[in-house]
Amino acid sequence: MNANRVHSETRITGKEPVGVLPRKGLRITNSDKLVVFITGRHLLSNIRIVLVGATHPGNIGAVARAMKNMGLTRLVLVEPKRFPSADATSRAAGADDILCRAVLCGSLEEAIADCGIVVGTSARPRTIASPVISPRECARLVAGLHPDTQKAVVFGREHSGLTNAELDLCGYWMTIPCNPDFRSLNLAAAVQVVGYEFFTTFHAGPVCAAIGKDPPASSARVESFYKHLYEVMVSVGFIHPDKSRSVMRRIRRIFNRAHLENREIDILRGLLSAVQESKIRSV
Numbered sequence: 001m002n003a004n005r006v007h008s009e010t011r012i013t014g015k016e017p018v019g020v021l022p023r024k025g026l027r028i029t030n031s032d033k034l035v036v037f038i039t040g041r042h043l044l045s046n047i048r049i050v051l052v053g054a055t056h057p058g059n060i061g062a063v064a065r066a067m068k069n070m071g072l073t074r075l076v077l078v079e080p081k082r083f084p085s086a087d088a089t090s091r092a093a094g095a096d097d098i099l100c101r102a103v104l105c106g107s108l109e110e111a112i113a114d115c116g117i118v119v120g121t122s123a124r125p126r127t128i129a130s131p132v133i134s135p136r137e138c139a140r141l142v143a144g145l146h147p148d149t150q151k152a153v154v155f156g157r158e159h160s161g162l163t164n165a166e167l168d169l170c171g172y173w174m175t176i177p178c179n180p181d182f183r184s185l186n187l188a189a190a191v192q193v194v195g196y197e198f199f200t201t202f203h204a205g206p207v208c209a210a211i212g213k214d215p216p217a218s219s220a221r222v223e224s225f226y227k228h229l230y231e232v233m234v235s236v237g238f239i240h241p242d243k244s245r246s247v248m249r250r251i252r253r254i255f256n257r258a259h260l261e262n263r264e265i266d267i268l269r270g271l272l273s274a275v276q277e278s279k280i281r282s283v
């Protein structure tokens with residue numbers, strides 16, 4: 001297969017399920033760079049909006065409405081204070097189908113476990129760690145990933161946002177550029193701005209995605225790798241358990257940039273296991 005070949009028959013119409021990529025009988029190897037055209041609707045369908053600890057049910061309804069305006073359909077609620085609720089349904093103003101399909105989770109880890117990219121949003125600038133991107137940069141980043149990648153954009157509590165531990169689970173941080181003296185948008189307004197950037201980026205025309213490589217590994221697998229790495233770093237004396245937080249944040253930042261794939265995680269974990277075994281043998 002020629003590099004950069006455009007296979008017009010694999011064009012996704014937006015009505016076809018994810019499974020049509022690649023077509024039956026079409027084998028894609030790592031060296032092939034197959035370019036396909038994917039419609040906006042297909043790309044929007046595997047973006048989930050995750051609300052952590054939403055306090056006001058009315059805001060959840062307003063978020064559903066903003067999502068539906070922008071063609072987003074998947075809402076995940078992590079420990080909402082009250083849901084379902086008549087307030088949510090009334091503020092959804094016709095987007096109650098999004099509320100009916102909303103998934104409830106007990107933790108952020110659970111909500112994003114299968115995601116290959118997780119973007120946390122914050123009104124406040126925070127010190128260090130993940131790269132901070134704008135909604136537009138986020139939409140472009142997402143458009144360049146393997147089309148089957150599950151994606152999450154995570155929003156925080158109305159009063160306090162996301163905790164640092166929750167932001168640590170996000171490979172990217174997103175801030176909506178606005179008045180530096182008045183940065184905090186209403187939850188639904190924040191979702192609206194982010195959704196608008198996805199919508200306009202994906203509907204400007206067919207998005208070209210290279211699918212000659214695997215999607216990024218899931219958040220759950222990447223988190224297990226960080227846990228393993230942390231254990232080894234402590235056991236070889238590279239870090240002290242009580243003083244490791246900022247080192248681990250920087251290490252996460254290095255690996256987040258790489259969008260690790262499953263096979264790459266396997267290699268790294270194999271290396272860590274070898275270090276652990278050699279340490280046991282040397283005792």
Ligand code: SAH
Pocket residue numbers: 121122123124154155156157158159160161162174175176177178183184185186187190
């Ligand atoms: N007082 C909180 C703000 C909460 S606003 C704080 O200081 O963090 C509720 C949520 O809306 C935030 O957690 C974030 O997810 C989103 N949000 C509000 N304004 C935003 C902005 N300017 N950029 C990115 N996200 C924003």
